[in-house]
Amino acid sequence: MSYFRAHVLVCAGTPCMLKGAGAVKDALCREMERAGLQEEIRVVETGCLGPCDDGPVIVVYPEGVMYSKLKPEDMSRIVQQHLLKGRVVEELVYRPEKGKTKPVVSLEDQGYLDRQYRVVLRNCGRIDPDSIEEYIANGGYEALGKALTGMTPEQVVETVKASGLRGRGGAGFPTGLKWSFTAPITADQKYIICNADEGEPGTFKDRLILEGDPHSVIEAMAIAGYAVGADKGIIYIRGEYHLSIERLQRAAARAREMGLLGKDIFGTGFNFDVEIRTGAGAYVCGEETALIESLEGKRGEPRLKPPYPGVAGLWGKPTVVNNVETLANIPPIILKGAEWFRSIGTERTPGTKVFTMLGDIANQGLIEVPMGITLREVIYGVGGGIPNGRGFKLAQTGGTSGGCLPKEFLDLPMDYDTLAEAGSALGSGALLVIDDSHCIVDVLRSFMKFFQHESCGQCTPCREGTYRLYELFSALADGKAGQDVVKLIKELSQAMQLSSLCGLGQSAPNGVVTALKYFEDEILRHAAGECPAGVCRALTTASRAV
Amino acid sequence: MPVNSATERKKSLRQVIAEHNSDPGALLDILREAQEIHGYLSTAVMEEIADQLGIPVSRVYGVATFYTLLATEPKGKHIIRVCESPPCHIRGAVNILETLQEVLGVNPGETTEDKKFTLELTSCLGVCGVAPAMMIGDQVYGNLTPERVKEILKTYE
Amino acid sequence: METVKVTIDGREVQVPKNSTILAAARAAGIEIPTLCYNEDLDVKGMCRVCVVEVEGSRTLQTACSQPVSDGMVVHTNSARVRQARRVNVELLLSNHPQDCLSCIRNQRCELQTLADQLGVRELRFPHRVRAEEKDISTPALVRDPSKCILCRRCVEVCHQVQGVGALYPVNRGFDTTIAPAGGVDLGSVACVQCGQCSLVCPVGAIYEQDHTERVWAALADPDKHVVVQTAPAIRVSIGEEMGLEPGAVTTGQMVAALRRLGFDKVFDTDFSADLTIMEEGHELLERLEKGGTLPMITSCSPGWIKYIEHFYPDLLPHLSTCKSPQQMFGALAKTYYAEKAGIDPANIYVVSIMPCTAKKFECQRPEMTDSGYPDVDAVLTTRELGRMLRESGIKFSDLPEEEYDDPLGISTGAGLIFGATGGVMEAALRTVYEVVTGETLASLDFTDVRGLEGIKEAEVDLKGKKVKVAVAHGLGNARKLMDLINEGKADYQFIEIMCCPGGCIGGGGQPIPTTREIRQKRINAIYRADAGMPLRKSHENPAVQTLYKEFLGKPLGEKSHHLLHTQYTKRVKYPEKAAEV
Missing domain, CATH: 1.20.1440.230 (NADH-ubiquinone oxidoreductase 51kDa subunit, iron-sulphur binding domain)
Structure with missing residues (x-):
C-alpha cells in the first residue's frame, strides 16, 4: 500500500447520498486534481458517519475534522485551505448542537460522539468498507484467528455466554445460550444465518453496519460457525439494500481470495463460507422462522415453535439466526473478552446499542451508546432536543412494534427488560420522537x-x-x-x-x-x-x- | 433491464433457472430474476418456472403475491413507491401521497393511463433520516415536500 | 413408553412424552375447542382457537401444537383464554357472510358450532365480507371464497395428500385468499375435482355442485322413467349421513329409502362393477398374451383419470379402456334395460348415488354418450342423498330392508368390494385366477391388497405364471407408481389406482367428517358385507352371464367395445404456457 499523508472520508451512507454526497465527492476529486494532491491524499467512501440530518458529511484525517452540510462549491475552499495549508475551515465544521457556537474539530472528542461508545460501529466511517486490508489493519479477522487457533468451540460459546450479549434484532435473547442449543447437536449440516432483513420502520442500523463494515459481520459468522459446528453461512438481506448487497458480495469475495473464507481457514481444517440471499419485500421475514421459510423458496410465514431453529431450522437442520448488530459485537468480545464487554452497559444487558433517532428531533441519525442510557440523555443530549419550539409528547422505542412512552418515562434507562416492563421494547433501536403537534x-x-x-x-x-x-x-x-x-x-x-x-x-x-x-x-x-x-x-x- | 425479444426472454429465463439448478429453494431468487427479464411475472412465466422446478404453479403464484417487490401484473415504466411508515407519516407522508395522487390521477396500486407511472405504497425504505421519502425505480428521494414532488415528477416527463 | 406428568385444570395426568397439550387434555377428559386442527392433517396452529394458559409462558399456547413437558401446569379455561378464543372467533365471524340459515353447511358447520360453544353472542366489528364471487366453473365443485376462514386444510389435502396443488394461499394479510394460480377459476386449472377439499372444509367454502334439484324435477316428471344406481361405498356410508355410527351396513334401508323417494327402479352399481371385472379381466389377459401395454392400470376412478390426463398424459396407453362401473351402468340402462323393459331410452333418466364429486365431471364428458344419450343424467353424492332424505322426512333407521330390482340390481361380493382400496384388484384376481387356471380358489381373501397402507403389492401364481400387482390410493401415492413406470422400475402387470385415500369409501362426496379412523370402519363394513354375500366372484353373477348371453355376446366383443369401453384425452397442466406455443 502506498503512503498517503491524509485521508478524506466521504460519507456514502444513503442519507448523505440523497443530499448530494456524490456531487460533493466529485467536486472534491476535481479540486484535488487541480491542486495536484491526488497522489498524496486519498479519498475514501465510507459508511454512515452518524449525523445524517446534517449531510453530506466528510472527515479529514489525520486531524479528524468533520465538515457538514457541504455543497460541491465548498470543496475548493476545503482543498485550498485545509488540505493544502492545514487551516480548518471553521464555518463548514460540524456543530452538533444547533445555535451553539463551539464547532467540533476532532471526530474523537467532538460533542456528537462524546456520549457514544463505539463497539459495533468501531470501523464505520473510519475504514474503506471495500478494503479488506484496512479491516485487517484495524484488527480485523484477528478474533477469528484467535478463536480457531487458540480456543475450542466450547470456549467460544462460553465466552459469548459469559459476555451477556443479547440478540440485537429485537427480542433480546441471550446469544451464547442460543449457540449452546445448537452446538451439541450432531447433524450432517448446520447453518449460520445472518438476519439482515431489516424492516422495522425507522431502523437502518443494519444497513449502515453492512455498508460501513461488511467484514465484521462475515468474520463474526465464521466465528459462530466454528462455535456451533456449521460450515455454511447465509446472509438474508433486504432486496432494497442494493449498496449493502454489493459491498457484502465484494467483501466475501475478498475474504475468499485471502483464505479467510472457504476451506481450511488458517490451516486449522475449519471450513466456512457465506452466501448472500435477498428478500423480496416482506417485513415479517425479519421473524427468524419466516426468514427460513423464505430461504426455502416459500411464502414468508412464521413456523410454529417448537421446534426452534436451533434444533430444526433451514431445511430441518440446526440453524443459528443472529441479527447483523449482534454479530458485529462478536469479534470484539472474542478479542477483548467477556469481562470487557460486561464493563459496558448494564448488569442485565451489557454492551452498547445502536439507535436510530427519528421524527421530531434536532439531530436525526445513528448513534451507538452504552445500554441503560436514558431517553432524556438521548433526546436532549445527543439528539439535540425537539426543534421548532415544540414540546415532547411521546417517544416510541423499538420501532413500530414498540410502545408509546410519555414524558414520565424520560428518565427510564433503556435496556430490554426495563422497556418491556414499561410496555414497550428496546427492539431494533429505532427511537421515534413525536412532538405535541401530533394527534x-x-x-x-x-x-x-x-x-x-x-x-x-x-x-x-x-x-x-x-x-x-x-x-x-x-x-x-x-x-x-x-x-x-x-x-x-x-x-x-x-x-x-x-x-x-x-x-x-x-x-x-x-x-x-x-x-x-x-x-x-x-x-x-x-x-x-x-x-x-x-x-x-x-x-x-x-x-x-x- | 427487460430483455427485448420473446425468444430471448424465454432463453434468459431458462438460463436463470438452470443457474439455480432448478432448485425450488431458490424460487424467490428465480422470481426476482425472471421479473428483471420480463418486467413482471405473467402466469405463463410462472408456469414455466413451476414446470422447470417441478412444483405446482399455485405455489409459485402464492409466493409471487406474498412479496411486495414481485409483480404479477404489468406495471408502468416508473414505479413510485411512497413510504408510509410511521416515521415518514409524522413528517408529512400523507401530503406527499395526496400530491402524487393529484398529479398522476391514480390511487395507490394503480397505473397511469399512459403506462408511465405506477403508484405504490411501501413499508419503511430505511431512509428515515430524510423522511418523508419515496423511491422512483431504484432512485430514492428524501426530504420531500409537495413542491419537490412536482419538480421531481417533471424530470420524468 | 416414556411418560410425563402434567397438571391440566388441577387434574394430574400421566401422558406419553411428546404428546400435545390437546392430547393430554383429552386423556384427562377435558375437551379443548379447535378449528383449523384436523386429526389426519399436519398441525397448523393458525386459527388460534385452541389456545391455553401454560404457567411460565408470557403468551397463550396452542394446545394442538405445544408438546407437554414434565411438570407442566395448564389452564384451559381461564378468563384470558376465554376472551382470546372469543375474540378470535368473533373476528372470523365479522369477516364471514353470516348467512348460516341458508348455508349448505347449516348445523353441520365447525365455525357455527364453535361460535355457539364459546358463547359468542354479539359481533362488535363492522361486518365485512371478501367481495368474491362463487366459483361454479367446474361441474363437480363450488368454491365460495367469501366463506373461507383460511384454515388451509384444503391446501394441505390438495398438495400433500393428492399432489395436485390446484389451490394455494394467494396475497397476504387481510387480503389472503385460497385460490388457483393466476386469479382464474378452478375450471381453468389442473384440478381433478376429487372433492377431498370439500371433505375437510370446516365451513361452506368448498362443496359439491348440487344435483338434487334436477333429480327432484325428474322424479316429479310423469314422462320420465327414473332409475337409480348406488355405488358400492354408499351402503356403508349413507347410514352415517343419516345419523348412524360409522361402519353401519344399511343396504336394505337404502334401497327402501330410494323407493320412497320415488325412483322407478333401484339398481346397483355393484352389478356393473362385476361387469367391469369381466371386461377388464379379459383385457388384462389379452394384454398379457398379446404383449399389450403393461402394467395395465384400472380406470374406475374419474379423479384418477383426470389426474393422469393432466399430469402423466404419456402414460395414458397404460389405462384399461374400460369405462367406470357408473358409466357402464348408464350405457346399459339406456340400451339393454330400455330394450328389455320396452321403454324409450329418451325417457329414461339415470341417477347415480356416488361417494364422489368427480363422477359429476365424468358423466358430462362428451365421450360418455355411447347409448345415444348421456349415459348418466345426474350424480348425487352421499351428502346430497342425505339432504333429499331429510327433506322428504324419511326416517332412515326405521325403514324395513328391501331388495334391489332385477336385473341390474343383482351383484356379487366382488362388485361390492370396489368401494375399498384394493377391492378392484381383489375382485379381478378372484376372476382372473379361476378363468386362467380353471380351478376354484381355496380362499377368496387377497388380504395383501387390503387396508390403508399407501402402496400395496402382491404376487399371484396363476399356475406357473406369476403376476405382480400393485395398489395405490390417494393421488400422492399414485404419483409414486407413475414415476416408477416412467423410470422403467415398475415390474408390475396390473395396477389399481383409486383417487381418494381409502378408495371410494373415502371419496370427496362422502359424509363429513371422513377421518382415517372412519375410513377404516367403512372398509371393515365393506369386507363384512362381502363375506356375507352368497356370491363373491364376478364371473358367477347370473345377471352378468345373462347379459352376455342376451346382449353383449362375449367380453371385449363388438358391443362391449362400443358401449363399455372408451378413450382418454391428453390435457394440459399449464394452460397459459400451452396457449403461448
Whole structure:
C-alpha cells in the first residue's frame, strides 16, 4: 500500500447520498486534481458517519475534522485551505448542537460522539468498507484467528455466554445460550444465518453496519460457525439494500481470495463460507422462522415453535439466526473478552446499542451508546432536543412494534427488560420522537396501517386484528366511533398480544396498549367528536391540551 | 433491464433457472430474476418456472403475491413507491401521497393511463433520516415536500 | 413408553412424552375447542382457537401444537383464554357472510358450532365480507371464497395428500385468499375435482355442485322413467349421513329409502362393477398374451383419470379402456334395460348415488354418450342423498330392508368390494385366477391388497405364471407408481389406482367428517358385507352371464367395445404456457 499523508472520508451512507454526497465527492476529486494532491491524499467512501440530518458529511484525517452540510462549491475552499495549508475551515465544521457556537474539530472528542461508545460501529466511517486490508489493519479477522487457533468451540460459546450479549434484532435473547442449543447437536449440516432483513420502520442500523463494515459481520459468522459446528453461512438481506448487497458480495469475495473464507481457514481444517440471499419485500421475514421459510423458496410465514431453529431450522437442520448488530459485537468480545464487554452497559444487558433517532428531533441519525442510557440523555443530549419550539409528547422505542412512552418515562434507562416492563421494547433501536403537534389517534392509525399491510395473514388474531385496529382508529379519526370502541380495542389488543402465532402479531398492538394507558383521554375525546391536536380533519379542534 | 425479444426472454429465463439448478429453494431468487427479464411475472412465466422446478404453479403464484417487490401484473415504466411508515407519516407522508395522487390521477396500486407511472405504497425504505421519502425505480428521494414532488415528477416527463 | 406428568385444570395426568397439550387434555377428559386442527392433517396452529394458559409462558399456547413437558401446569379455561378464543372467533365471524340459515353447511358447520360453544353472542366489528364471487366453473365443485376462514386444510389435502396443488394461499394479510394460480377459476386449472377439499372444509367454502334439484324435477316428471344406481361405498356410508355410527351396513334401508323417494327402479352399481371385472379381466389377459401395454392400470376412478390426463398424459396407453362401473351402468340402462323393459331410452333418466364429486365431471364428458344419450343424467353424492332424505322426512333407521330390482340390481361380493382400496384388484384376481387356471380358489381373501397402507403389492401364481400387482390410493401415492413406470422400475402387470385415500369409501362426496379412523370402519363394513354375500366372484353373477348371453355376446366383443369401453384425452397442466406455443 502506498503512503498517503491524509485521508478524506466521504460519507456514502444513503442519507448523505440523497443530499448530494456524490456531487460533493466529485467536486472534491476535481479540486484535488487541480491542486495536484491526488497522489498524496486519498479519498475514501465510507459508511454512515452518524449525523445524517446534517449531510453530506466528510472527515479529514489525520486531524479528524468533520465538515457538514457541504455543497460541491465548498470543496475548493476545503482543498485550498485545509488540505493544502492545514487551516480548518471553521464555518463548514460540524456543530452538533444547533445555535451553539463551539464547532467540533476532532471526530474523537467532538460533542456528537462524546456520549457514544463505539463497539459495533468501531470501523464505520473510519475504514474503506471495500478494503479488506484496512479491516485487517484495524484488527480485523484477528478474533477469528484467535478463536480457531487458540480456543475450542466450547470456549467460544462460553465466552459469548459469559459476555451477556443479547440478540440485537429485537427480542433480546441471550446469544451464547442460543449457540449452546445448537452446538451439541450432531447433524450432517448446520447453518449460520445472518438476519439482515431489516424492516422495522425507522431502523437502518443494519444497513449502515453492512455498508460501513461488511467484514465484521462475515468474520463474526465464521466465528459462530466454528462455535456451533456449521460450515455454511447465509446472509438474508433486504432486496432494497442494493449498496449493502454489493459491498457484502465484494467483501466475501475478498475474504475468499485471502483464505479467510472457504476451506481450511488458517490451516486449522475449519471450513466456512457465506452466501448472500435477498428478500423480496416482506417485513415479517425479519421473524427468524419466516426468514427460513423464505430461504426455502416459500411464502414468508412464521413456523410454529417448537421446534426452534436451533434444533430444526433451514431445511430441518440446526440453524443459528443472529441479527447483523449482534454479530458485529462478536469479534470484539472474542478479542477483548467477556469481562470487557460486561464493563459496558448494564448488569442485565451489557454492551452498547445502536439507535436510530427519528421524527421530531434536532439531530436525526445513528448513534451507538452504552445500554441503560436514558431517553432524556438521548433526546436532549445527543439528539439535540425537539426543534421548532415544540414540546415532547411521546417517544416510541423499538420501532413500530414498540410502545408509546410519555414524558414520565424520560428518565427510564433503556435496556430490554426495563422497556418491556414499561410496555414497550428496546427492539431494533429505532427511537421515534413525536412532538405535541401530533394527534395520538392519527399516530396509532399510521402504526396499524403498517401492520395490516405487513401481517402475513396466517393466523386469525394478527390477520383480522391488525386490519380491525386500523379500521377502529380510522373510525375514531373520522368521528365515526362511539365511546364503547375503547373497550373493544382493549379486548382485541389483548387477544392479539396473547394469542398471535409470532412476534409480529403479539407486538403489533404495543403502541395501542400503551397509548390507551397514557393517552386514553385524548382517544376518548375523539369518540366525542374532538381532536385536541387539531390533526384529524373530520373533527373539530377543542382547546389545545398542554 | 427487460430483455427485448420473446425468444430471448424465454432463453434468459431458462438460463436463470438452470443457474439455480432448478432448485425450488431458490424460487424467490428465480422470481426476482425472471421479473428483471420480463418486467413482471405473467402466469405463463410462472408456469414455466413451476414446470422447470417441478412444483405446482399455485405455489409459485402464492409466493409471487406474498412479496411486495414481485409483480404479477404489468406495471408502468416508473414505479413510485411512497413510504408510509410511521416515521415518514409524522413528517408529512400523507401530503406527499395526496400530491402524487393529484398529479398522476391514480390511487395507490394503480397505473397511469399512459403506462408511465405506477403508484405504490411501501413499508419503511430505511431512509428515515430524510423522511418523508419515496423511491422512483431504484432512485430514492428524501426530504420531500409537495413542491419537490412536482419538480421531481417533471424530470420524468 | 416414556411418560410425563402434567397438571391440566388441577387434574394430574400421566401422558406419553411428546404428546400435545390437546392430547393430554383429552386423556384427562377435558375437551379443548379447535378449528383449523384436523386429526389426519399436519398441525397448523393458525386459527388460534385452541389456545391455553401454560404457567411460565408470557403468551397463550396452542394446545394442538405445544408438546407437554414434565411438570407442566395448564389452564384451559381461564378468563384470558376465554376472551382470546372469543375474540378470535368473533373476528372470523365479522369477516364471514353470516348467512348460516341458508348455508349448505347449516348445523353441520365447525365455525357455527364453535361460535355457539364459546358463547359468542354479539359481533362488535363492522361486518365485512371478501367481495368474491362463487366459483361454479367446474361441474363437480363450488368454491365460495367469501366463506373461507383460511384454515388451509384444503391446501394441505390438495398438495400433500393428492399432489395436485390446484389451490394455494394467494396475497397476504387481510387480503389472503385460497385460490388457483393466476386469479382464474378452478375450471381453468389442473384440478381433478376429487372433492377431498370439500371433505375437510370446516365451513361452506368448498362443496359439491348440487344435483338434487334436477333429480327432484325428474322424479316429479310423469314422462320420465327414473332409475337409480348406488355405488358400492354408499351402503356403508349413507347410514352415517343419516345419523348412524360409522361402519353401519344399511343396504336394505337404502334401497327402501330410494323407493320412497320415488325412483322407478333401484339398481346397483355393484352389478356393473362385476361387469367391469369381466371386461377388464379379459383385457388384462389379452394384454398379457398379446404383449399389450403393461402394467395395465384400472380406470374406475374419474379423479384418477383426470389426474393422469393432466399430469402423466404419456402414460395414458397404460389405462384399461374400460369405462367406470357408473358409466357402464348408464350405457346399459339406456340400451339393454330400455330394450328389455320396452321403454324409450329418451325417457329414461339415470341417477347415480356416488361417494364422489368427480363422477359429476365424468358423466358430462362428451365421450360418455355411447347409448345415444348421456349415459348418466345426474350424480348425487352421499351428502346430497342425505339432504333429499331429510327433506322428504324419511326416517332412515326405521325403514324395513328391501331388495334391489332385477336385473341390474343383482351383484356379487366382488362388485361390492370396489368401494375399498384394493377391492378392484381383489375382485379381478378372484376372476382372473379361476378363468386362467380353471380351478376354484381355496380362499377368496387377497388380504395383501387390503387396508390403508399407501402402496400395496402382491404376487399371484396363476399356475406357473406369476403376476405382480400393485395398489395405490390417494393421488400422492399414485404419483409414486407413475414415476416408477416412467423410470422403467415398475415390474408390475396390473395396477389399481383409486383417487381418494381409502378408495371410494373415502371419496370427496362422502359424509363429513371422513377421518382415517372412519375410513377404516367403512372398509371393515365393506369386507363384512362381502363375506356375507352368497356370491363373491364376478364371473358367477347370473345377471352378468345373462347379459352376455342376451346382449353383449362375449367380453371385449363388438358391443362391449362400443358401449363399455372408451378413450382418454391428453390435457394440459399449464394452460397459459400451452396457449403461448
